[in-house]
Amino acid sequence: MELRPILSTLRRHKTASALIVLEIALSCAIICNALFLISGRLERMDRPSGMAEEELVRVQVTGVGTDDNATARTESDLALLRAIPGVKSASIVNQVVYDGSSWNSGVNLSPDQTHITLSASIYLGDAKLPETMGLKLVAGRTFNPDEMVKWAVANSPGYDAAPPVAIITTDMAKKLWPGEDPIGKTLYSWGDAGTRVVGVVEQLARPNEIGGAAAHYYSMLLPIEPDYTVGGRYLVRTEPGRREEVLKAAVDVLQKNGPTRIILNQGTLDQMRAAYYRQDRSMAWMLVIVCVALLVVTALGIVGLASFWVQQRTKQIGVRRALGATRTQILRYFQTENFLLATAGIVLGMMMAYGLNQVLMAKAELPRLPALYLPVGALVLWLLGQLSVLGPARRAAAVPPAVATRSV
Amino acid sequence: MFAYYFDLALRSFRRNKVLTALMVLAIALGIGASMTTLTVFHVLSGDPIPTKSDRLFYPQLDPATMNGYTPGEEPEEQMTRYDAEELLRQKRAMRQAMMTGGSVAVVPEKAGLTPFYVDARYTSADFFPMFETPFLFGGGWSAAEDARHDRVVVLSKELNERVFAGGNSVGRSIRLGDAEFRVVGVLDAWRPVPKFYDLTSQNFGVPEQAFLPFSTSRDLRMERNGSMNCWANIGGDDPEGNTGVNAPCAWIQYWVELESPAQAKEYLQYLRDYSEQQRASGRFERPTNVRLRNVMEWLAFQEVVPRDVRMQVWLAFGFLLVCLLNTVGLLLAKFLRRANEIGVRRALGASRRAIFAQCLVEAGTVGLAGGVLGLGLAWLGLWALRQQSSGVADILHLDLPMLATTFVLSVVASMLAGLVPAWQACQLAPAMQLKSQ
Numbered sequence: 001m002e003l004r005p006i007l008s009t010l011r012r013h014k015t016a017s018a019l020i021v022l023e024i025a026l027s028c029a030i031i032c033n034a035l036f037l038i039s040g041r042l043e044r045m046d047r048p049s050g051m052a053e054e055e056l057v058r059v060q061v062t063g064v065g066t067d068d069n070a071t072a073r074t075e076s077d078l079a080l081l082r083a084i085p086g087v088k089s090a091s092i093v094n095q096v097v098y099d100g101s102s103w104n105s106g107v108n109l110s111p112d113q114t115h116i117t118l119s120a121s122i123y124l125g126d127a128k129l130p131e132t133m134g135l136k137l138v139a140g141r142t143f144n145p146d147e148m149v150k151w152a153v154a155n156s157p158g159y160d161a162a163p164p165v166a167i168i169t170t171d172m173a174k175k176l177w178p179g180e181d182p183i184g185k186t187l188y189s190w191g192d193a194g195t196r197v198v199g200v201v202e203q204l205a206r207p208n209e210i211g212g213a214a215a216h217y218y219s220m221l222l223p224i225e226p227d228y229t230v231g232g233r234y235l236v237r238t239e240p241g242r243r244e245e246v247l248k249a250a251v252d253v254l255q256k257n258g259p260t261r262i263i264l265n266q267g268t269l270d271q272m273r274a275a276y277y278r279q280d281r282s283m284a285w286m287l288v289i290v291c292v293a294l295l296v297v298t299a300l301g302i303v304g305l306a307s308f309w310v311q312q313r314t315k316q317i318g319v320r321r322a323l324g325a326t327r328t329q330i331l332r333y334f335q336t337e338n339f340l341l342a343t344a345g346i347v348l349g350m351m352m353a354y355g356l357n358q359v360l361m362a363k364a365e366l367p368r369l370p371a372l373y374l375p376v377g378a379l380v381l382w383l384l385g386q387l388s389v390l391g392p393a394r395r396a397a398a399v400p401p402a403v404a405t406r407s408v
Numbered sequence: 409m410f411a412y413y414f415d416l417a418l419r420s421f422r423r424n425k426v427l428t429a430l431m432v433l434a435i436a437l438g439i440g441a442s443m444t445t446l447t448v449f450h451v452l453s454g455d456p457i458p459t460k461s462d463r464l465f466y467p468q469l470d471p472a473t474m475n476g477y478t479p480g481e482e483p484e485e486q487m488t489r490y491d492a493e494e495l496l497r498q499k500r501a502m503r504q505a506m507m508t509g510g511s512v513a514v515v516p517e518k519a520g521l522t523p524f525y526v527d528a529r530y531t532s533a534d535f536f537p538m539f540e541t542p543f544l545f546g547g548g549w550s551a552a553e554d555a556r557h558d559r560v561v562v563l564s565k566e567l568n569e570r571v572f573a574g575g576n577s578v579g580r581s582i583r584l585g586d587a588e589f590r591v592v593g594v595l596d597a598w599r600p601v602p603k604f605y606d607l608t609s610q611n612f613g614v615p616e617q618a619f620l621p622f623s624t625s626r627d628l629r630m631e632r633n634g635s636m637n638c639w640a641n642i643g644g645d646d647p648e649g650n651t652g653v654n655a656p657c658a659w660i661q662y663w664v665e666l667e668s669p670a671q672a673k674e675y676l677q678y679l680r681d682y683s684e685q686q687r688a689s690g691r692f693e694r695p696t697n698v699r700l701r702n703v704m705e706w707l708a709f710q711e712v713v714p715r716d717v718r719m720q721v722w723l724a725f726g727f728l729l730v731c732l733l734n735t736v737g738l739l740l741a742k743f744l745r746r747a748n749e750i751g752v753r754r755a756l757g758a759s760r761r762a763i764f765a766q767c768l769v770e771a772g773t774v775g776l777a778g779g780v781l782g783l784g785l786a787w788l789g790l791w792a793l794r795q796q797s798s799g800v801a802d803i804l805h806l807d808l809p810m811l812a813t814t815f816v817l818s819v820v821a822s823m824l825a826g827l828v829p830a831w832q833a834c835q836l837a838p839a840m841q842l843k844s845q
Binding site: 015016019020022023026027030034037062063064065066106114115116155157160191192260262264278279282283286287290293294297298300301304305307308311312360364 | 427430433434437438441474475476477478513515522523524525585586629641646647649714715716719720723724726727729730731733734736737738740741744745796828832
C-alpha cells in the first residue's frame with residue numbers, strides 16, 4: 001500500500017484530520033483512565049471481610065429507657081436465638097462490618113509510647129463470636145470462657161483493668177511485629193496494662209474506611225462481652241440457604257423478649273454489603289456509561305467525516321477506478337487513512353492518558369496507571385476506527401469508474 | 409438579517425437530516441452529562457444558610473494530651489463537654505450553642521401502639537435563633553430553661569404529624585424514653601443542605617426530629633450518637649463515663665454567631681486567651697492551637713462534597729469536550745459541502761463577515777436544539793439518580809440558575825465549535841467554487 005498519496009491528501013485537509021486525531025486522543029485518554037478507575041472500584045467491592053458473609057444475618061435491637069437487667073436479657077436473647085432451627089451460632093457484637101459505626105483504639109508496642117503504632121478497630125463480643133463470624137484462625141486460640149468479662153463490669157465506675165488477652169488479624173500482626181510470631185507478644189491499647197496476643201485470624205475487615213486501604217484489616221477482638229444496650233447488634237450464623245427464615249424468626253424472638261423492644265435494623269450481610277458499596281457501584285456504572293458514550297460519539301465523528309470525504313472525492317475515486325484501481329484498493333485506501341489517523345490519535349492519547357493519570361494521582365490519590373491499560377485502549381480505538389470507516393469506505397469502493405467521465 | 413440566517417439554517421438542517429441529527433445528539437449527550445453532574449455538584453456544594461454563613465463560626469480547641477502530639481496538626485474537630493459548657497457560660501459571642509446528636513424512643517400515649525426511635529439533638533437555647541429555624545407553632549426554649557434542666561422539646565414537622573396528627577401541640581406532653589416532656593415548639597419543614605451544624609454522621613442527612621436541652625439530656629442519660637474521640641483513659645469514678653464533664657473526650661459541636669465577620673479576629677483572640685488560661689491551669693497540655701472557621705470554610709475543610717462528585721463533573725466535561733470536537737468536525741464537513749452555495753452568495757455580494765455570521769447562527773441553532781435535548785437528558789439523569797435511595801437523592805433538582813446555565817453552555821459551546829468551520833467557510837474564494845460548476 002502506497003502511503004504517500006494518503007499523506008498528501010491528509011495534508012490538504014489539515015483541520016479535519018487534526019480534529020479527528022484530537023477526538024480519538026481525548027477518547028483514548030479518558031477511556032484508559034476510566035477503565036482503570038472502574039477496575040479500582042471493582043477491586044474494592046471485591047475485598048473479602050473475613051466473615052462467612054453468605055451465612056450471616058444481623059438484627060439490631062434496642063429497648064426504651066434504662067434496663068437494669070441488660071446482661072441477663074442479653075443472655076436470654078442469645079439463648080433464644082441459638083434455639084431457632086437452622087441457626088449454627090449466634091453472638092452479640094459491638095460493631096458489624098459494613099455497618100459504618102465503629103469502635104477504634106490506638107495500639108502501642110510499649111506503655112510509654114507517645115505516637116501510636118496503628119489504630120485498630122475493636123470488636124467486642126461473646127466467646128462464640130469468632131465462630132459466629134466464621135473467622136479463619138491461623139495461629140493460637142480463641143478466648144477461653146474464663147477470660148470473658150461482662151460489659152456491665154468492664155464499664156462500671158472504678159474498673160480500669162485492661163483486657164488481658166486479644167485476637168488480632170495477620171495484617172495487624174505484620175505491622176506490629178514484622179517477621180515475628182505474634183502469639184504471646186504484648187500490645188498496649190485499652191488501659192495502661194498490656195494485652196497479650198493469644199490468637200491470629202486471617203482477615204477481619206473494619207466497619208468503615210477509617211485509616212484508608214492499608215488499615216482495612218487492622219481489627220482486634222477483645223474478651224469483653226457487651227450487653228444489648230451497647231448498640232444491640234446480634235449476629236446470627238445460619239445453615240446455607242436458610243437466612244431469610246432465620247432472620248424472620250430472630251426478629252420475632254427478639255421483639256417478644258422484653259416489655260418494649262424496637263428493631264432498629266435487620267438484614268443479611270449481603271444486603272449490608274450491597275448498601276455499603278452502593279456509591280462505588282454507581283460510580284463504576286457511571287464510568288461505564290461515559291466510556292460507551294465516548295466510543296459512540298467518536299464513532300459518529302469518524303463516520304460523519306469519512307462520509308464527507310468520500311462524497312468530496314467521488315470524482316477522484318472515479319478517476320482512480322477508471323485508471324485501473326480495484327474496489328479492494330479503494331477500500332484499503334480509506335481503511336489505511338483511518339488507521340493512520342487513529343494511530344496518531346492513539347499516540348497523542350497515550351501521552352494525554354499519562355498526563356491525566358498524573359493529575360488524578362495528585363488530586364484523587366489514585367495509584368499510577370498500569371502500562372497494560374495503554375495497549376488495551378489503543379486496541380479498542382483502532383477497532384472502533386476500522387469499524388466506523390467500513391461503511392463510508394465501502395460506499396467509496398462502490399463508486400463506478402464511469403463517474404470520471406461525467407462532469408458534475 | 410438574523411431571522412434570515414436562522415431560516416437558512418433551518419433549510420440546511422432539512423437538507424442534511426442525518427448529519428444535523430448527529431450533531432444535535434452529540435451536543436445533547438455532552439450537555440446532558442455535564443448538567444447532570446454539575447447539578448449534583450451545585451446542590452452538594454451549596455450554602456446551607458446564605459443569610460449568615462459568613463457570621464456563623466465553628467471554634468476548635470486542642471485539649472488533648474501531649475501523647476501523639478505533632479506540631480502543626482489540626483486541633484480536635486469537636487469540643488469537650490467541659491470547654492463547650494464553659495464557653496457557653498462565658499457568652500462572648502452574640503449567640504452560641506453547644507450540641508450533640510442522639511436518639512430517643514418516642515412512646516405513644518395510647519396503649520398498644522409500639523414505641524419508635526427518632527434522631528434527636530441535645531442543644532442549648534440559641535440553636536433556634538442562630539440557625540433561623542422556621543417554626544410552625546411556638547418557638548424554642550430560653551437559657552433559663554437550659555439552666556433549670558427543663559424537660560421541654562421542640563418537634564420536627566414530621567414527628568408532630570406522626571404523634572399529634574399535625575395539630576398545634578405546643579403545651580402538650582410527649583413521652584421520650586423514661587420521661588415526660590412538654591412541647592414548646594414545632595418546626596416547619598427545615599432542610600439545610602448540607603447538614604452543616606453536625607458533619608460527624610450523614611453530611612446530607614435530614615435534621616433531627618426532636619430537639620431538647622443538652623442539660624436535660626445528661627440528667628436523663630439519653631443515648632448519644634456521632635463520633636467521639638478520647639485521648640486518655642476515662643477516670644474510673646465518674647458514673648457518666650465518657651460523657652462526663654471532665655472526660656478527656658471530644659464529642660460536642662459548638663457554634664457561635666458574631667455580629668459581623670470582622671469580629672472573628674476578636675473572637676479568635678478570645679479563644680487563644682481561653683486556651684492559654686486552660687494551659688496555665690494545667691488542663692491543656694498542648695501549645696495553643698485554635699481555629700475559627702465560618703460555615704463555608706468549615707464545609708470546605710471537612711471536604712463535604714465527595715471526591716467522586718468532583719471527578720464526575722470533570723469526567724462529564726471531558727466528555728462534552730469530545731462531543732464538541734465531534735461537532736466541530738461535522739460542522740466543517742457541512743459548511744464545506746456547501747462551498748458552491750457559499751461561492752454564489754459571495755459572488756452576489758455577501759461579505760465574508762456575512763458568511764461568518766450565517767455559519768455561526770447555524771452553529772448556535774444546533775446548540776440550542778442540543779441544549780433542549782440535553783436538558784431532557786439531564787432531567788432524565790437526575791431522575792435516575794433520585795431513584796437511588798442514598799441520602800442526597802431527594803434534593804437533586806434542576807433549579808432556575810442551572811436551567812439558564814444549560815442553555816448558555818450549549819449555545820456558547822456550539823458557537824465556539826462553529827468558529828473554526830465558519831472561519832474556513834468564509835475563507836473560500838468565490839471564483840474557485842464557481843469555476844468548478
